[in-house]
Amino acid sequence: MFPTIQTLPELERWYANAGTQLYGGEAISQLEHALQSAHFAQLAGASPSLITAALLHDLGHLLANQQDHDVEQGIDDHHEALAVTALKPLFGPAVLMPIALHVEAKRYLCAIEADYLASLSSASLQSLQVQGGVMNQAEVAKFAARPYAADAVQLRRFDDQAKVVDLPTSSLTDYLSIAAAVSLTAQSPL
Numbered sequence: 001m002f003p004t005i006q007t008l009p010e011l012e013r014w015y016a017n018a019g020t021q022l023y024g025g026e027a028i029s030q031l032e033h034a035l036q037s038a039h040f041a042q043l044a045g046a047s048p049s050l051i052t053a054a055l056l057h058d059l060g061h062l063l064a065n066q067q068d069h070d071v072e073q074g075i076d077d078h079h080e081a082l083a084v085t086a087l088k089p090l091f092g093p094a095v096l097m098p099i100a101l102h103v104e105a106k107r108y109l110c111a112i113e114a115d116y117l118a119s120l121s122s123a124s125l126q127s128l129q130v131q132g133g134v135m136n137q138a139e140v141a142k143f144a145a146r147p148y149a150a151d152a153v154q155l156r157r158f159d160d161q162a163k164v165v166d167l168p169t170s171s172l173t174d175y176l177s178i179a180a181a182v183s184l185t186a187q188s189p190l
């Protein structure tokens with residue numbers, strides 16, 4: 001059983017503790033990856049909900065405690081579904097749906113953009129295989145018709161950029177204030 005997260009301080013603790021783990025096969029931590037994803041969402045003028053989704057999109061990796069060798073061994077932790085389940089008490093579909101669809105969005109982009117597949121890091125290519133590989137045409141059409149598919153594709157692009165070593169960003173507290181403003185219970189941030 002994986003936990004659900006009821007409050008923003010709980011969320012903060014997950015990132016402060018488990019967030020120090022390396023982001024699967026990359027040279028940065030999970031926390032840095034989360035902050036950079038939110039940073040690139042903010043730079044692109046994304047909505048507060050999408051900035052929040054960007055910040056939290058890989059929370060499932062922290063909850064599942066995924067190890068690098070899991071991907072190498074073909075194990076998919078289904079981190080997008082874990083994050084959505086955990087975050088349901090706190091956020092509505094504008095935050096949860098882009099998170100739910102961000103892995104599918106990678107499979108989608110690989111199918112529709114020739115350059116996209118070639119641009120993936122080796123860790124991302126490896127996880128693509130365990131996530132189902134490149135979408136076929138029927139899957140592409142079905143994905144594109146889903147609500148929040150466009151937001152999920154944008155989130156994917158922020159995710160892909162968010163692998164820079166030593167990039168200065170705003171703090172976790174700053175981004176959690178944005179999350180607080182769009183949370184279902186409009187909680188005070190910390």
Ligand SMILES: [Fe+2]
Binds near residue numbers: 033057058159
């Ligand atoms: Fe990510």
